Amino acid sequence: MTGALDLDSYAGHLIRRAEQVHTALWNRFVSDTVTSQQFAVLNALRAHPGVDQRTVAGLVSLDRSTAHLIVTRLTERGYVGQERDEDDRRRTLLTLTAAGRTLHASLVPAAEKINAELLAAFPAQEHPGALRVLGRLARLEPKEAAEPS
Template structure:
């Protein structure tokens, strides 16, 4: 068996720990307590206004049951609104509030700084290659996830 330091699963888990710690540190620095998943949800709703919770879960590869708690917290913080769909009474349509739009604007520099710190040990070409390989591996393994990303065709 390989040494742990040579196993992709171990390295990915460790890099995930680092990325979450960096994300929290950067957002804490500006006084925000949003989690990476909450940020992903807000940014996705910004890009897809009126999306429903189930679609949001698919777009950020998050469990449909658990997304309800994420949305509940964002609604509670006044960053999102949730309204019953006019076309499907079971669906809840999501919109950013003015406070949500303002929060995303405030977060943008901190999130960008976090992304740069995550690849801080790499030069620009290496960082681009890491992103390319992570995308390729993620797409290849998407269907193996318990919450696969719903890839929209363009």
Template sequence: MSPISTLRSDAPGALLRRAQQMHTALWTETFGQTITGPQFAAVQTLAQYPGISQRNLGERAALDKSTAADIIARLARRGWIARENDPLDRRLRLLTLTTTGKQTAESTFTPVMQVQERLLEPVPAPERERFLEALAVLAYSRNT
């Protein structure tokens, strides 16, 4: 039997990919092109930690350096975030939400929670906490 024929549709990678597809479909159904998941992560992170650096935002929102830079540029163009130089270290850019950005953070929070609930609907309620714990173990097992 070749290695390729042993790959199964219930392999962890295949299951995670399918779950991501389901999440993306629910997200798109809810938000269309208004805001992406990574943009939401950035906005919510800035709502919690106003005035953090671009690097710190990327770390807290689990965004790689180039993705974070792209998202920050897009959000700035949309008028959702403001960037200023750090007065103590001119090399750093500090980020804050604008009024529009704060409104976006507030208006998207509940629909995002509804997307999460819909994603978990197939998991029996008594099993959800354990399911999420196991998923977190996998997600945070390697700091990449």
């Protein structure tokens, strides 16, 4: 019979726990009504106004159906405006409304604060390395992640 695993030595468990910490910090210090995924969409539209939903999904690493739900919710709340692309009527271009820009601006300082708090778990000289490792994990494609090395 196999004994219990020490989950503190398993990357997936630690990533899940780190996400729980991030979510708790987000809800407490940033917003309990705007999720970090919704903020990511707002942020992408702030940086890239006039892109379509598929592009936004790619920019923030969301599947298209989740991106659609988030864009719909943000549009219903008056934070995102939608306009048909004159060159390709099949595409809808997205921009932040004035309310969306105001909301984004109000959330940025708190988002920066919790980012700093999360990185504070590491000595300052290790921040670039920690972000490099997290970025490497975040960029794994599901197929690559499933293949044994």
